[in-house]
Amino acid sequence: MTDRLRLEGVTVRFGGLVAARDVSLAVAPGEIRGLIGPNGAGKTTLINAITGAVLVASGRVLLDGHPISGHASHQIGRRGVGRTFQHVEPFNEMTVIDNVLVGVGRRGRVPFWRAALETPAARRNEREAIAFATETLDAFGLLPYRNTRASDLPFGLLKRMDLARALAARPMLLLMDEPTSGMSESEADTAIATARELAGQRGITLLVVEHNMRVMMALADRITVMQFGAVVAEGTPTEIQRNPTVIDAYLGEEATDAGR
Amino acid sequence: MTVTLAFQLAIAGISVGSIYALVALAIVIPFKASGVLNFGQGEMVTAGAYIALVLTTLALPYPVVVLLVVLVGGLGGMLIERALIRPIIRAPEFTVVIATFAIGLLIKYAIQLRFGDSPAALDGPFGMDPLMFAGLRFNPTSVWIFVAMLLVTLAVMAFFKYARLGKAMRAVSINAEAARLMGIRVDSVWRWAWAISTAIGAFAGLLVAPVIGVNPEIGTLILRGLVAAVIGGFTSVPGAIVGGLAVGLIETFSGVLVSSTFKNLVPFIILMLLLVFRPYGLFGVADAKRV
Amino acid sequence: MSRQSLLAVFALVLLSLLGLAVGNYTTYLLNLAMIAVIAAVGLNLLTGNSGQISLCHSSFMAIGAYVSSLLGARYGLPFWASIPIAAAVAALIGGLLGFPARRLHGIYLALATLGFLQIVQIVIEEFADVTGGVRGLSVPKPVWFSALEIAPYHLYLIVAATAVFAVWTATNILASSYGREMNAVRLSPHAAQALGVAVARVKLAAFALSAAYAGVAGGLMAMVVGFIDPIEFGVGAALRQITYIVVGGMGSVAGSVIGAAVLSGLPEVLRPVREYSDLIYTLILLGFLLFMPNGLVVVWDHLRRAAWRAIDRARAR
Numbered sequence: 001m002t003d004r005l006r007l008e009g010v011t012v013r014f015g016g017l018v019a020a021r022d023v024s025l026a027v028a029p030g031e032i033r034g035l036i037g038p039n040g041a042g043k044t045t046l047i048n049a050i051t052g053a054v055l056v057a058s059g060r061v062l063l064d065g066h067p068i069s070g071h072a073s074h075q076i077g078r079r080g081v082g083r084t085f086q087h088v089e090p091f092n093e094m095t096v097i098d099n100v101l102v103g104v105g106r107r108g109r110v111p112f113w114r115a116a117l118e119t120p121a122a123r124r125n126e127r128e129a130i131a132f133a134t135e136t137l138d139a140f141g142l143l144p145y146r147n148t149r150a151s152d153l154p155f156g157l158l159k160r161m162d163l164a165r166a167l168a169a170r171p172m173l174l175l176m177d178e179p180t181s182g183m184s185e186s187e188a189d190t191a192i193a194t195a196r197e198l199a200g201q202r203g204i205t206l207l208v209v210e211h212n213m214r215v216m217m218a219l220a221d222r223i224t225v226m227q228f229g230a231v232v233a234e235g236t237p238t239e240i241q242r243n244p245t246v247i248d249a250y251l252g253e254e255a256t257d258a259g260r
Numbered sequence: 261m262t263v264t265l266a267f268q269l270a271i272a273g274i275s276v277g278s279i280y281a282l283v284a285l286a287i288v289i290p291f292k293a294s295g296v297l298n299f300g301q302g303e304m305v306t307a308g309a310y311i312a313l314v315l316t317t318l319a320l321p322y323p324v325v326v327l328l329v330v331l332v333g334g335l336g337g338m339l340i341e342r343a344l345i346r347p348i349i350r351a352p353e354f355t356v357v358i359a360t361f362a363i364g365l366l367i368k369y370a371i372q373l374r375f376g377d378s379p380a381a382l383d384g385p386f387g388m389d390p391l392m393f394a395g396l397r398f399n400p401t402s403v404w405i406f407v408a409m410l411l412v413t414l415a416v417m418a419f420f421k422y423a424r425l426g427k428a429m430r431a432v433s434i435n436a437e438a439a440r441l442m443g444i445r446v447d448s449v450w451r452w453a454w455a456i457s458t459a460i461g462a463f464a465g466l467l468v469a470p471v472i473g474v475n476p477e478i479g480t481l482i483l484r485g486l487v488a489a490v491i492g493g494f495t496s497v498p499g500a501i502v503g504g505l506a507v508g509l510i511e512t513f514s515g516v517l518v519s520s521t522f523k524n525l526v527p528f529i530i531l532m533l534l535l536v537f538r539p540y541g542l543f544g545v546a547d548a549k550r551v
Numbered sequence: 552m553s554r555q556s557l558l559a560v561f562a563l564v565l566l567s568l569l570g571l572a573v574g575n576y577t578t579y580l581l582n583l584a585m586i587a588v589i590a591a592v593g594l595n596l597l598t599g600n601s602g603q604i605s606l607c608h609s610s611f612m613a614i615g616a617y618v619s620s621l622l623g624a625r626y627g628l629p630f631w632a633s634i635p636i637a638a639a640v641a642a643l644i645g646g647l648l649g650f651p652a653r654r655l656h657g658i659y660l661a662l663a664t665l666g667f668l669q670i671v672q673i674v675i676e677e678f679a680d681v682t683g684g685v686r687g688l689s690v691p692k693p694v695w696f697s698a699l700e701i702a703p704y705h706l707y708l709i710v711a712a713t714a715v716f717a718v719w720t721a722t723n724i725l726a727s728s729y730g731r732e733m734n735a736v737r738l739s740p741h742a743a744q745a746l747g748v749a750v751a752r753v754k755l756a757a758f759a760l761s762a763a764y765a766g767v768a769g770g771l772m773a774m775v776v777g778f779i780d781p782i783e784f785g786v787g788a789a790l791r792q793i794t795y796i797v798v799g800g801m802g803s804v805a806g807s808v809i810g811a812a813v814l815s816g817l818p819e820v821l822r823p824v825r826e827y828s829d830l831i832y833t834l835i836l837l838g839f840l841l842f843m844p845n846g847l848v849v850v851w852d853h854l855r856r857a858a859w860r861a862i863d864r865a866r867a868r
Contacts, residue, residue, distance in 0.1 A: 297658045297661075299661070344837070344841070347841055348840065348841060351840075351844070353604070353656075353657040353658065354598065354602075354604050355840050355844060357604060357657075357658060357661045358604075358790075358793055358797070358836070358840060359837060359840050359841070361606075361790060362790070362833050362836050362837045362840070363837070365787070365790065365829075365833045366830065366833050366834070366837070369829045369830040369833065370830065373826060373827070373830065483665070483666075483669060486662055486665075487666075490659075490662065521673070521677040524673050524677075525670060525673055528666040528667075528669050528670045528673075529670075531662065531663070531666040532651070532663065532666050532667070532670075535651065535655060535659055535662060535663045535666070536651040
């Protein structure tokens with residue numbers, strides 16, 4: 001079976017700085033893969049490289065066996081790669097439902113002139129889009145906020161909206177950048193349950209960057225560990241917890257001191 | 261094209277290019293310090309020319325006129341920065357761009373109301389008799405413009421390298437937040453950056469007035485200054501100077517070699533080409549992002 | 552029929568009646584105001600919604616004016632052919648500008664559009680045997696067909712119908728997925744990209760679209776005024792267009808209408824102090840930028856909501 005996502009020797013450079021170095025990994029369809037590492041390890045850079053927001057200097061990114069690296073970012077999005085943002089990046093002045101409608105995007109899209117002239121076809125298309133968006137909002141408990149401006153929402157709800165928006169685009173691979181940051185314990189638990197359902201019932205493959213170890217261990221099928229832009233370990237949560245390189249990467253000298 | 265003609269054109273090109281270089285310099289300094297591009301800079305030049313005109317009619321000696329033009333220009337810049345720029349420094353780029361444009365136009369309209377549209381003449385400090393050197397004719401005013409530009413450039417470079425305020429300005433232009441944490445009064449630095457830039461602009465107006473006359477349309481110079489600044493990548497002082505001289509030379513030569521229509525178009529063609537292919541200029545540094 | 556279409560018909564009827572009630576000079580002023588609305592609507596789509604600074608909107612009006620007038624003068628094309636063609640030409644050139652411009656933003660984009668404005672001005676001045684140069688171009692009287700002249704009231708109706716159509720289409724566009732994409736591009740290009748929005752293409756399309764509106768406005772203006780003066784398309788004019796949308800409200804069609812309608816009447820009001828009119832326009836622009844950046848449309852929204860509340864209260868009784 002082809003990997004849903006495959007990175008082969010991906011390197012990303014910013015001027016002289018190497019942000020990701022020769023990264024290779026493979027994620028199976030329906031898998032929940034965790035991506036952890038200390039700050040500056042290159043996790044967000046890797047996500048940006050997969051979505052095409054930054055250039056891949058060398059190596060390849062493959063989606064279901066097809067190379068996507070080097071393609072335009074929006075095309076990668078349309079191919080089925082979705083992402084949520086660490087800092088949400090909402091369309092601030094737009095309402096929650098409009099945010100999600102951008103995710104719904106162009107499905108069944110009518111030509112521009114039909115939209116400009118508000119033809120019956122255009123109106124029908126809009127109604128369907130709104131119906132789908134409303135369903136999505138309902139699934140995330142955001143229906144009461146449908147006409148609220150994104151800028152008026154608290155952070156927790158924004159995170160939910162970010163996820164709803166990304167899912168409205170019906171991705172087959174979803175990259176989640178610190179989805180539980182800023183959440184309480186119970187909120188994080190709900191998030192874990194939602195993520196499991198996404199992967200299990202909807203068959204979406206997840207690549208999740210997380211700092212919350214409890215969430216990561218409970219959620220991930222496998223975990224990839226990065227440090228200084230390179231992959232230093234990979235395995236099941238249990239394996240990773242016991243891996244001395246990982247402990248070293250995260251805790252550094254503190255662990256060795258404490259061990260004495 | 262004889263060698264003599266080529267040299268004469270080069271002299272003319274360098275002279276006009278020196279003005280563009282000064283305007284570019286005046287644009288780049290506050291841009292580096294505060295990220296604000298003063299689209300009204302052209303009108304500072306116009307203002308400088310008119311201030312010079314007024315002061316000259318008072319029969320003041322030239323060095324005094326220079327000093328006063330620079331002082332008034334600098335003070336004017338400080339006032340504008342404090343009253344109009346500071347409130348919008350955090351506003352979206354659109355607001356800042358349009359606001360500086362509008363401020364420039366205000367100055368122009370005010371000048372038009374006070375002085376009318378008809379051009380006035382202003383004598384250069386060294387008279388009109390050309391100097392002869394190596395068989396070439398040098399207009400003393402043109403020579404003075406070039407020399408003055410060099411002096412200003414050297415002064416500015418020395419300022420950034422050795423003066424406390426200059427070093428502070430460099431720190432602020434790299435990272436304003438870090439500079440603030442280091443105890444640098446960023447607001448004060450911004451105000452001074454503007455003052456220096458408008459002072460240079462006004463000085464450029466004083467220099468150029470004897471050559472092109474004093475009229476409210478002098479401000480259109482800014483367009484060439486902007487092109488020069490783009491060539492320099494908006495971030496380097498020597499780049500702005502090289503840019504200005506380049507624009508002046510290309511313009512002058514193309515006026516003779518191609519046509520006067522082309523001469524007018526040249527700066528904008530250069531601008532468009534640069535913006536498309538190398539928006540960070542020949543000296544600037546590019547980004548790695550892709551949106 | 553949708554609410555927008557109903558409002559459009561209502562507006563057209565209202566304007567038609569208004570045109571009957573006033574004299575020729577007021578009709579002329581109303582024409583100019585409605586033309587200003589068309590141009591402002593286009594600019595707002597580009598700047599207010601798609602977030603692209605443009606200092607050359609008036610250049611596309613110039614292209615529309617010159618192309619449609621020359622098609623009429625040289626080939627005898629009546630307005631209903633020459634203006635759409637001129638708008639298409641403007642849109643094409645707008646797209647050509649939008650192509651390199653789509654990778655630029657902020658000051659670089661402002662500079663590029665400023666450069667384009669200058670290039671158009673120079674071309675107008677230098678090709679004087681075609682454009683009439685600095686002295687301007689006389690426009691033949693507007694006709695339905697070869698010699699059938701259009702009566703002033705019918706010309707007014709044409710302008711009104713076009714203005715209503717422009718406002719109606721812009722409203723529809725903004726309410727559709729296309730409009731949402733435009734706003735998304737402005738608000739967060741990174742998120743938009745990740746959601747599959749072709750950011751660069753949207754920017755390019757926005758340039759072409761706004762140029763089309765400007766082209767129509769330019770063509771109509773040439774018809775209404777009977778003369779093309781290139782000064783109407785310089786930097787001052789470009790800034791005036793921006794003033795309309797800043798004062799009215801950026802990103803909203805209602806804002807474009809309010810700003811353009813209110814401010815285009817200003818020269819008339821300022822007649823006694825006309826030397827100061829440029830100055831006053833600029834002061835208004837600065838004032839709004841500093842103190843009321845969201846424009847007058849905010850006031851309009853307040854009034855509208857208050858009106859609906861009053862209606863609800865009356866109904867409840």
